[in-house]
Amino acid sequence: MHTKAQTLKKVFTASIVSATLLCSGFVNAHQDAHQQSQLEKAITGEHRSAKNKVRDAYRHPLQTLAFFGFDPSMTVVEITPGGGWYTEILAPAVKGKGKLYGAHYPDTGEDNYYSNSRKKLVEKLASDVVFSEVELTNFIPRQASELAPVGTADLVLTFRNLHNWRDEGVEQVFKDAYKALKKGGVLGVVEHRLPEGADAEKAKGYVSQSKTIAQAKAAGFTLEASSEINANAKDMAIYPKGVWTLPPVLRLGEQDKAKYIAIGESDRMTLKFVK
Numbered sequence: 283m284h285t286k287a288q289t290l291k292k293v294f295t296a297s298i299v300s301a302t303l304l305c306s307g308f309v310n311a312h313q314d315a316h317q318q319s320q321l322e323k324a325i326t327g328e329h330r331s332a333k334n335k336v337r338d339a340y341r342h343p344l345q346t347l348a349f350f351g352f353d354p355s356m357t358v359v360e361i362t363p364g365g366g367w368y369t370e371i372l373a374p375a376v377k378g379k380g381k382l383y384g385a386h387y388p389d390t391g392e393d394n395y396y397s398n399s400r401k402k403l404v405e406k407l408a409s410d411v412v413f414s415e416v417e418l419t420n421f422i423p424r425q426a427s428e429l430a431p432v433g434t435a436d437l438v439l440t441f442r443n444l445h446n447w448r449d450e451g452v453e454q455v456f457k458d459a460y461k462a463l464k465k466g467g468v469l470g471v472v473e474h475r476l477p478e479g480a481d482a483e484k485a486k487g488y489v490s491q492s493k494t495i496a497q498a499k500a501a502g503f504t505l506e507a508s509s510e511i512n513a514n515a516k517d518m519a520i521y522p523k524g525v526w527t528l529p530p531v532l533r534l535g536e537q538d539k540a541k542y543i544a545i546g547e548s549d550r551m552t553l554k555f556v557k
Contacts (some may be wrong), residue, residue, distance in 0.1 A: 320354050321347060324375040329412045334395065335368055337530065340547035341441075343371050345511045352553055356436035357381040359429045359462055362443050364399065366406050372439075373413045380436075385421040385429040421458075424451040429462040429463035438463055439470045442550070444489045445525075452494070456501035460557055469503055469555040470513055474548045476526045486524025490553040503555035506515060512550035519549070 325343055326335075352358070354376050363369045363384045376382050385401055387396035400418075407413040421427045424447065429438065437461040444452050446458075459469045476488035495505050521527035525548050527534055532542060 297391045311442070319491075321371075324350075324371050324373075327370075327374060327412070329374065329410055330370045330428055334370060336369070337547070339344065340512075340514075340529075341367065342511050346472065346509075346552060347371075347375075347510060349507070349509050349552065350437060350439065350467055352437060354379045356432065357383075357434055359383045359385055359419075359435045359438040359459075361385045361405055361429060361438065361440040361459075362387065362399075362446075366403055368439070368441055369403075369407075369413070369416065373407075373416050377412070377415050382416050383430045384418045384553035385427065386418055388408065388420040388422065402552045421446050421455075424454055427458050429458050429532070432461050433464055435462045435467055436464060437468050437470065441472045442474060444471070444473045444494065445487045449493075449497070451498050453500065456498050456503065460502050461556045465557055467557045468506075469498065469557070471498070471553040471555070473552050475513075475519075475551040477519050477549075479517055484520040486526075488519050488525055488548070489551075493555070494551065494553065498553070498555045503557060505553065506556045509552040512552050514546055514549040516545045518545075 299477050308317070321344060325338065328375075329369065338461070352375070356376065357370055357380060360368055360372060360375060360382065363386055369382075369384060384403065384407075387400050389397045389400040391397060404418070407416050407418075419427075419429055421429060440455070440459075447455060456469070463469065473494065474488045476482055476485055476490045478490075478492070480488070482488065482490070491508075500503065517528070521542075523533040528542050528545055529547055532539060534542070
């Protein structure tokens, strides 16, 4: 039989536990909200051009990065940032708390796409204090590359790049990503999605999702989740100039422009792999 004192002690203990759990939940929720607000601030920042912000409707940066488990304190690698569309978001989102590596084509001094792309990005990073903590590394397609120091990255990201590298390039970059990541780290992939059963030769620029998953698994990754965040059911994938027929490129110019704008940007797979 419990005494009155024992009963009161149990009630008091239960209250303390409940209060602790409540406070813990509040703190976690507060931290999540702070992290999200930091990312949202980066997305809405004045440093981003209006032209880039318009594309948020198709690229869904907040939802995409949240799906990959992005946190401002992470060490993040962005493979071939190109013009820096996502760099404009990632750089301020991690500044002062995390680390951003831009694994980009090296500047060989030649007048070609790879060197010129690197030069343009260097100029962009040097022109705004927002990018002052970004560190560039060298990525060479279809060759082993150190995207970041081995085993240091929490998150490696590639946005709409796989179609440029061909199968052997994709297989190599997935191996490079695996080396760069910590155990439990994430590889996030967004790419133009080839409809299952479609002819890849007729759907230029589109990549098979099932093949991409198989290539990542061959490199040692596990597929944790896939998302339809960046899906577009209007995209039929067969166009005169491939995926570049659609916006933002609109390679046919004024020819059927309204039609392709109505379709919007490509249907994209969004895949989350774990080391």
